[in-house]
Amino acid sequence: MKTPAAALAALTLLACTAGASTVNELELPDISAFAVGIETNVRSVETLDADALTDSLRAADARGETWTVEPLRVGLELVPRRLVGRRRTVEARYAPGEWEPGRPFSWVRVTVEDGGWLDDSVTGVRYVLWLVPCGDGSLRVRRALRAHLCDRPYWRYYSADPCP
Numbered sequence: 001m002k003t004p005a006a007a008l009a010a011l012t013l014l015a016c017t018a019g020a021s022t023v024n025e026l027e028l029p030d031i032s033a034f035a036v037g038i039e040t041n042v043r044s045v046e047t048l049d050a051d052a053l054t055d056s057l058r059a060a061d062a063r064g065e066t067w068t069v070e071p072l073r074v075g076l077e078l079v080p081r082r083l084v085g086r087r088r089t090v091e092a093r094y095a096p097g098e099w100e101p102g103r104p105f106s107w108v109r110v111t112v113e114d115g116g117w118l119d120d121s122v123t124g125v126r127y128v129l130w131l132v133p134c135g136d137g138s139l140r141v142r143r144a145l146r147a148h149l150c151d152r153p154y155w156r157y158y159s160a161d162p163c164p
Contacts, residue, residue: 006094007065046147053141074129078144085116085160087113087114093111106132107133110128115149121150125149151163
C-alpha cells in the first residue's frame with residue numbers, strides 16, 4: 001500500500017504532465033501568462049485594452065493594409081512606435097504547438113521586446129499579445145499585457161509598477 005505522501009506525489013506528477021501540452025494561455029492569470037517562456041521574475045503586469053487594439057487592427061484592415069493578417073507584423077504595428085532600446089525582438093508562438101503554415105490554429109502569442117535602454121533602473125519593455133483567428137481570416141486581439149524590465153544589481157524583474 002502506498003503512503004499518502006507517495007500517492008499525492010504521483011497524483012501531482014500525473015496532473016502536471018497531463019496538462020503540460022494542453023495549457024491554454026488565454027485562461028492563465030495575467031502574471032502567469034506573461035511569464036510563459038521567460039526565466040525572469042514577474043512582479044506585476046499592465047493589462048492593455050484588447051478591444052481598442054482590435055479596433056485599430058480592423059481600421060487598418062478596412063484601409064487595405066496587408067499587415068493585419070501577419071501576426072509578427074501585427075505585434076510590431078500595435079505596440080507604440082516609440083521604442084528606444086538598442087535591441088528589439090519579435091516572436092510568434094502558435095497553439096497548438098505542432099502548428100504548420102496553412103493549418104488552423106487556436107491562438108498565436110506575439111511577443112515584442114525592446115531592450116538595452118540606457119536608464120539607471122528600467123532597461124526595457126515587453127509586450128505580449130494573444131491573437132485569435134476569426135472566421136473570415138482576420139485576426140482579433142484577445143489579450144494584451146505589458147511590463148517594464150527593472151534591472152538593479154542583484155535583482156532583475158518585470159513590473160508594471162515604477163522601477164526603484
